[in-house]
Amino acid sequence: MDAIVMNEASGNFAREVEALSHANLSRCWHCLTCSGGCPFAEDMEYLPNAVIRMIQFGLKEKVLKSNTIWLCVGCNTCSMECPNSIDMAAIMDALRQMALREHSEIAEPGILSFHQAVINSIRRHGRTHKLEIMMKYKFSEKDLFSDMNLGLKMLAKRKLDLLPSKVKDRKSITSLFKFSGGAS
């Protein structure tokens, strides 16, 4: 690893993450309980506790560009076991928010486009329409054929409805998106 240069600005990143997540990073003992229990740890570039350490060292770019913040699904398994009740899922939420705001390179663009497909489905119907989400997602990933068999099986079992279940008062959903900043 490259030498880490700590300077006065290093603490800013930590303060920013704390403000967004309401988590107190300095309570972390680096006991590794979180990383040991995270079901996704083996696919993460940096373990969850390492992310905390990197935030403390001010390694903003590395953290925001890592796949860890996208692979975290927010299952809270880690924070349940954390001796200091550190809200890891909230920290990861804050990091994703910062990565988007600052237009960082996104390590898992596929995961982000999935989230966007879900949000667009909610924008259109007020509810999620799984078939539409799958189609749009597969299209955006230019990956039309993987899971094709599965999709057909699900259609046959009527697990995927052709038509969405919808909110009747569509206007209220539109104004809700407007009210919320029309983000993403």
Next chain:
Amino acid sequence: MSLAGSNLSYFPGCSLATTAKENNASLNSFLNHFDIRISEINDWNCCGSSSTHSVDKRLALSLASRNLFLAPENMAMLIACPGCYLRLSQAKMELNASKEKQTAYETLFGKPFQKDIQLLHFFELLVTMKDQGLLKGLGGKLKGLKIAPYYGCMLARPPKMNKEKNHYGLMEKTMASLGGESVRWPFLSTCCGTFLSVSRPEISEKLVNRIMQGAIRSGAECIVTACAMCHLNLEIRARPENRIPVFHFSELLSLALQKNGSKEWFKRHLINPEALMEKRGLV
């Protein structure tokens, strides 16, 4: 309050309204049996799901809040999906913690926020039903069925909600009182991979097969889930050698009552449970 004859408002959520209709139908059938009446919240919308929560906090709060404002007054709201329950509870907490947000949404929706609105996860309702003795005398219907109870991440919650009850053991106890045998196994609270099942299927597949194999090795002949998303992920990502039937908790509960499960529910399963149900005399 006696539950029989009581009225609850009901938030089914997107999964139960679509991919997991059998979860919805069996839950309705189960509650109906005890004369617990539920009425779907008129024009409810998606709770926001993990996706909104992951990338757009403000929208997540707005979507969850609309449902809280749509809820009829003075009625507890039953929520079937643990994910929706978490999102709606977090929104309730957030609005209660900030006068400013509360007022903003009150203005938007044109009515007062019900700050004490009771959100009731299906597990809590079940505990009350047990306490009131409603589940007594149903014994034995699931006799001999070896079940791996699977909670996924529903036992976990963010630290700010750690005072809430966690119903670890409820599925085991309920199944036991109905004659089923729960196996002890290590993966009962391992996350199913949620949305990674679509966007990073190889990661989900790895987890799901670890879970399914764990169940088989512990001697289970089926898995019971309390979350429709877990149910879907286990069914779609299990490799052929690991495919054992996966039931929704509500389906087994309904089956245990006068065996009034409907064939239609099980036809919707991707892993056919009929052979097992025949073997255990459940059809």
